[in-house]
Amino acid sequence: MSTPLGIGSRVDHMHFGKGVIVDTASEFYIIWFKSQQDTKSISKDYEGLKVVDGVDGAPTDGPITIADIEQALHNILDQRLHDTQVVPIALKWKRGNMILKPNDPTMQAKEIPIETFFHKIVMVRDKLRVMEQKINAHKGLDDADKVELQQYITAVYGSLTTFNVLFKETIHQFKGVSTKD
Incomplete structure (x- = not known):
């Protein structure tokens, strides 16, 4: 230096x-x-x-x-x-589109770039992590309250595991409650 x-x-x-x-x-x-x-x-x-x-x-x-x-x-x-961490999308989804097609034929379908949708999912994940940190550091909550709130966040992660297919690397994926003992 x-x-x-x-x-x-x-x-x-x-x-x-x-x-x-x-x-x-x-x-x-x-x-x-x-x-x-x-x-x-x-x-x-x-x-x-x-x-x-x-x-x-x-x-x-x-x-x-x-x-x-x-x-x-x-x-x-x-x-x-x-700071935001760069989270890569799986290569098979790059430049792809997601189409939301309503059942009603009189309504128009909505097309969204998958990368835009993926970015929103990553932002949700990052905000959940910040929420976890704030809960764990909160001085007004006792341990039981922290555990209870943490369980809700873990359940949300579990609901979001559907989107893990979009992540290139497994370390960035959502993880819910493990069913393994």
Whole structure:
């Protein structure tokens, strides 16, 4: 790493995993690692540190405060919440169309590109995942309430397994309640 990294840079350490630079010194970075739930001092010339998303390492005015660290983490978390993962559609459906044909012959059929429909399904899946995270992190719900709400979400996933045929990779598919013991 020849260019110094600034506060807010996201990195990946070979042992500690993903982290965020929260302060810098002349010879090392102070990095908060999610897996450790703590900060570590890592040498700036350490070879096992990969840059995920670099921020310019321009000098800062004065010492770094807790408020600066909180703001940097808030910005990064806010950015990550809006990141969308590219989910590929199965090749056999690319450039295909879905036709909705009413039983009434006087009504016109509706044709929709399958990729548009697939995008909507992926958005539903992603919103369900965010809802799960919000339920699990909610401080006003007790464990029983969280489990009950989680069961509804799992049932929704189960109902959406019909659309798994559209996904190229099984890791992106919906998974409901397993019937295996």
